[in-house]
Amino acid sequence: xxxxxxxxxxxxxDALSILDxxxxxxxxxxxxxxxxxxxxxxxxVNLFFEDSTRTRISFEAAAKRLSADVINxxxxxxxxxxxxxxxxxxxxxQAMGADAVVIRHNASGAAxxxxxxxxxxxxxxxxxxxxxxHPTQALLDAFTMRDHLRDGQGSLDGLNVxxxxxxxxxxVARSNVWLLDTLGxxxxxxxxxTLLPVGVGSWPCQVSYDLDExxxxxxxxxxxxxxxxxxxxxxxxxxxxxxxRYGLDVPRMSSLPEHAIVxxxxxxxxxxxxxxxxxxxxxxxxxDQVTNGVHVRMAVLYLLLGGQES
Amino acid sequence: MTVLHNVRPLGGEAxxxxxxxxxxxxxxxxxxxxxxxxxxxxxxxxxxVDLHTHLREPxxxxxxxVESGTRAAAAGGFTAVHAMANTDPVADTxxxxxxxxxxxxxxxxxxxxxxxxxxxxxxxKRLAELGAMADSxxxxxxxSDDGHCVSDxxxxxxxxxxxxxxxxxxxQHAQEPRLTEGSxxxxxxxxxxxxxxxxxxxxxxxxxxxxxxxxEHVGSRLHICHVSTAGxxxxxxxxxxxxxxxxxxxxxxxxxxxHDLATTYDPLYKVNPPxxxxxxxxxxxxxxxxxxxxxxxxxxxPHAMEDKxxxxxxxxxxxxxxxxxxxxxxxxxxxxGLLDWDAVAQRMSVVPARIGRVADHGRPLxxxxxxxxxxxxxxxxxxxxxEDMVSRSRNTPYxxxxxxxxxxxxxxxxxxxxxxxxxxxxxxx
Amino acid sequence: xxxxxxxQESLSDSDINxxxxxxxxxxxxxxxxxxxxxxxxxxxxxVPLAERIAAAMSKIEDRDVPAGxxxxxMYRDDLQLRPTVALHPTVxxxxxxxxxxxxxxxxxxxSGRTTRAAMDALADIGRPRAVQxxxxxxxxxxxxxIRADYVGKNLPTSREDDVQVTLAETDGVDAVRLVRAxxx
Numbered sequence: 001x002x003x004x005x006x007x008x009x010x011x012x013x014d015a016l017s018i019l020d021x022x023x024x025x026x027x028x029x030x031x032x033x034x035x036x037x038x039x040x041x042x043x044x045v046n047l048f049f050e051d052s053t054r055t056r057i058s059f060e061a062a063a064k065r066l067s068a069d070v071i072n073x074x075x076x077x078x079x080x081x082x083x084x085x086x087x088x089x090x091x092x093x094q095a096m097g098a099d100a101v102v103i104r105h106n107a108s109g110a111a112x113x114x115x116x117x118x119x120x121x122x123x124x125x126x127x128x129x130x131x132x133x134h135p136t137q138a139l140l141d142a143f144t145m146r147d148h149l150r151d152g153q154g155s156l157d158g159l160n161v162x163x164x165x166x167x168x169x170x171x172v173a174r175s176n177v178w179l180l181d182t183l184g185x186x187x188x189x190x191x192x193x194t195l196l197p198v199g200v201g202s203w204p205c206q207v208s209y210d211l212d213e214x215x216x217x218x219x220x221x222x223x224x225x226x227x228x229x230x231x232x233x234x235x236x237x238x239x240x241x242x243x244x245r246y247g248l249d250v251p252r253m254s255s256l257p258e259h260a261i262v263x264x265x266x267x268x269x270x271x272x273x274x275x276x277x278x279x280x281x282x283x284x285x286x287x288d289q290v291t292n293g294v295h296v297r298m299a300v301l302y303l304l305l306g307g308q309e310s
Numbered sequence: 311m312t313v314l315h316n317v318r319p320l321g322g323e324a325x326x327x328x329x330x331x332x333x334x335x336x337x338x339x340x341x342x343x344x345x346x347x348x349x350x351x352x353x354x355x356x357x358x359v360d361l362h363t364h365l366r367e368p369x370x371x372x373x374x375x376v377e378s379g380t381r382a383a384a385a386g387g388f389t390a391v392h393a394m395a396n397t398d399p400v401a402d403t404x405x406x407x408x409x410x411x412x413x414x415x416x417x418x419x420x421x422x423x424x425x426x427x428x429x430x431x432x433x434x435k436r437l438a439e440l441g442a443m444a445d446s447x448x449x450x451x452x453x454s455d456d457g458h459c460v461s462d463x464x465x466x467x468x469x470x471x472x473x474x475x476x477x478x479x480x481x482q483h484a485q486e487p488r489l490t491e492g493s494x495x496x497x498x499x500x501x502x503x504x505x506x507x508x509x510x511x512x513x514x515x516x517x518x519x520x521x522x523x524x525x526e527h528v529g530s531r532l533h534i535c536h537v538s539t540a541g542x543x544x545x546x547x548x549x550x551x552x553x554x555x556x557x558x559x560x561x562x563x564x565x566x567x568x569h570d571l572a573t574t575y576d577p578l579y580k581v582n583p584p585x586x587x588x589x590x591x592x593x594x595x596x597x598x599x600x601x602x603x604x605x606x607x608x609x610x611x612p613h614a615m616e617d618k619x620x621x622x623x624x625x626x627x628x629x630x631x632x633x634x635x636x637x638x639x640x641x642x643x644x645x646x647g648l649l650d651w652d653a654v655a656q657r658m659s660v661v662p663a664r665i666g667r668v669a670d671h672g673r674p675l676x677x678x679x680x681x682x683x684x685x686x687x688x689x690x691x692x693x694x695x696x697e698d699m700v701s702r703s704r705n706t707p708y709x710x711x712x713x714x715x716x717x718x719x720x721x722x723x724x725x726x727x728x729x730x731x732x733x734x735x736x737x738x739x
Numbered sequence: 740x741x742x743x744x745x746x747q748e749s750l751s752d753s754d755i756n757x758x759x760x761x762x763x764x765x766x767x768x769x770x771x772x773x774x775x776x777x778x779x780x781x782x783x784x785x786v787p788l789a790e791r792i793a794a795a796m797s798k799i800e801d802r803d804v805p806a807g808x809x810x811x812x813m814y815r816d817d818l819q820l821r822p823t824v825a826l827h828p829t830v831x832x833x834x835x836x837x838x839x840x841x842x843x844x845x846x847x848x849x850s851g852r853t854t855r856a857a858m859d860a861l862a863d864i865g866r867p868r869a870v871q872x873x874x875x876x877x878x879x880x881x882x883x884x885i886r887a888d889y890v891g892k893n894l895p896t897s898r899e900d901d902v903q904v905t906l907a908e909t910d911g912v913d914a915v916r917l918v919r920a921x922x923x
Contacts, residue, residue, distance in 0.1 A: 116574070197502030197503075302826075306823045
């Protein structure tokens with residue numbers, strides 16, 4: 001595996017290998033010395049064109065726990081600096097000797113452009129490109145589901161996962177649908193019709209407009225962030241109507257099966273897609289997702305950089 | 311005096327063609343006075359006429375100039391091109407159109423017929439001085455806001471009516487703006503997966519439907535630029551069956567390429583209207599074959615490298631087209647048997663000249679006609695490379711592809727602009 | 740595993756079992772019992788060996804002697820020379836090694852680099868009171884100053900020879916075979 005750009009690149013064996021490796025690496029967090037020497041002398045660059053302190057810190061922690069050197073490069077990618085932003089930045093990083101570039105960008109396909117150009121020679125890890133994909137998020141989500149509901153091992157065969165929210169604009173939803181299907185889960189997407197992409201009927205999942213009906217048999221409910229600005233483009237009439245029809249409030253949470261867990265990639269709009277009481281309840285594994293993010297990103301960095309350069 | 315030896319007019323029997331004083335002097339056998347050029351059984355076509363080209367001058371001379379663009383045109387076998395108005399400043403006055411026309415004349419590689427903008431500054435709000443442009447030395451007859459849609463129904467009606475006075479035609483770029491805000495690629499299953507905002511087919515079809523009805527109502531000619539969808543073809547078929555005076559064009563790239571290329575996220579494949587599905591490609595090919603789409607027009611759109619060497623969303627829309635047009639039409643329409651060379655001549659020379667009211671191009675291949683000619687070897691195989699593009703820009707979507715068909719020579723009023731497949735540069739007098 | 744015609748059996752299944760029992764006695768003798776002692780096998784075949792030795796020790800002392808696993812993949816010094824190595828589970832019985840005597844168990848001791856990696860791994864996990872090394876086969880040719888405390892069999896080899904250990908738990912049969920590097 002040379003790059004991690006999309007969860008469609010991962011076979012079932014690849015995905016399980018990442019999750020199993022993450023499980024082993026998770027032990028490092030409990031040791032007095034939270035470090036492994038494996039990537040000593042390698043340089044990992046966080047190339048973030050979009051603000052995201054949370055994801056950047058997670059990748060930074062992962063790289064440092066493997067003893068890699070980390071360089072953080074924040075560039076605001078605007079349409080004004082379009083040409084210079086990606087190509088020239090990449091050439092600069094190559095001149096500085098980056099072994100891996102973790103890239104987050106607001107344009108779909110930015111990670112592919114970087115990986116398929118000859119601007120850099122190292123590994124490219126997609127940390128979120130526009131509305132396209134966010135593979136490490138899907139991996140840490142699968143890790144969390146496996147940890148809570150499958151005893152931390154094996155696949156997710158037969159697991160019922162319901163993903164709710166603005167699927168149209170969500171890279172987290174896309175990466176999750178492909179990966180969960182690969183791992184054998186049954187996925188249902190729930191959203192108003194305006195927030196579902198054209199052609200979603202051909203995706204490997206069910207689609208429903210009715211949240212109450214969909215969550216009755218759910219093992220996992222994953223809430224996606226919905227931006228208020230979508231209201232102005234007539235995706236839904238008002239915040240009130242959206243949260244009434246598609247928000248996870250306390251009554252809905254009570255209708256979930258007893259073992260079911262609630263997830264959210266963050267950051268949350270408390271009161272919009274998820275009620276504050278639900279976010280803070282015992283069912284919510286949102287903080288575990290954050291913790292697991294570091295383990296999963298360690299596994300990805302190890303699998304891409306921890307061996308002979310291909 | 312020149313003789314084209316062993317050439318096949320419209321793919322017919324091999325003959326010799328004598329050119330003298332800018333005209334076709336004689337067509338027959340065994341002619342050998344003056345300079346004899348052996349055409350080795352190549353096809354002879356009337357010089358191609360492009361109804362839709364972007365020459366970028368004035369304003370974006372880094373991407374193309376009138377001179378470099380008409381050199382690319384000549385390399386593609388074109389003897390006349392219509393230069394679209396979305397320059398900087400916009401070609402919305404007699405002054406700018408005359409400037410562009412004069413630049414074309416001075417360069418001497420192809421006749422440049424400037425297209426006048428429909429609205430001032432392409433803002434879609436106020437009519438530009440269409441009459442002044444028509445009366446200018448550039449003698450504008452085709453008006454278009456191409457790049458933008460004339461979306462205001464009232465304004466489109468007025469424009470259609472107004473140009474009747476001087477036998478003008480409005481060429482509409484059919485794209486309902488409210489349905490295509492921020493659009494990046496064809497809206498379909500693939501756009502949903504790739505996370506690129508979709509450009510739905512209905513945004514093109516809805517405008518065409520409205521405009522053919524308007525044209526019927528006010529009794530005007532109408533031309534539709536770069537038709538790209540199967541639905542658009544059906545609307546045009548219906549309109550023509552009602553006798554509505556609408557003509558339509560298709561680009562070479564829409565005859566060959568599909569939206570699958572967007573999976574690479576390489577903005578070389580980003581164009582407006584976008585590359586569409588297999589079904590759409592099949593529909594426009596068939597429509598060009600049976601005449602529902604009247605002509606091929608390149609929509610040649612050169613872009614500087616930095617406008618393409620970036621992430622998709624930040625990249626400019628458009629592809630080069632002049633140099634490869636005839637080869638792509640050969641590949642997609644002639645070799646599969648959908649068109650013969652007579653039909654190609656109609657669609658790439660005769661009819662575009664008629665729509666644009668270009669008097670001395672698209673003429674029959676007969677003695678006494680102006681010698682605006684293209685000699686084309688339909689079997690010569692070549693690999694397209696960005697470096698070989700005569701244009702100042704490099705954004706060809708066919709880079710690396712093998713195409714059949716090479717332009718051997720192009721003749722503008724009896725003077726060769728391309729000889730032995732290479733552009734002929736003259737000393738400026 | 741079909742025997743190579745160039746190979747010979749160095750240890751039979753009963754030889755291996757006798758060696759396991761002897762090593763179990765030696766560990767108990769040297770450490771005067773099994774207090775605060777834990778065996779950690781290096782995957783893959785060190786793990787079942789550690790379990791067998793621990794089981795033998797438990798039987799002798801009539802107490803439970805813990806055995807676990809210590810994956811050293813992340814500490815190898817040759818990571819950049821080979822494709823990415825898969826990780827095996829690390830299981831530390833009791834969760835901690837600080838203050839304990841850790842006996843590392845592996846099937847073959849050769850260059851000593853694996854043992855070096857194991858000691859680095861242990862240092863990041865805790866501070867054992869002592870670290871000892873038990874191996875089924877010592878085949879010589881050390882690259883580093885490392886020696887085993889407990890050895891099943893000393894097997895003289897040349898560098899190019901191949902020592903193949905198979906165990907019932909991992910391969911279905913117990914045997915140690917020496918494949919001489921031969922031919923042209």
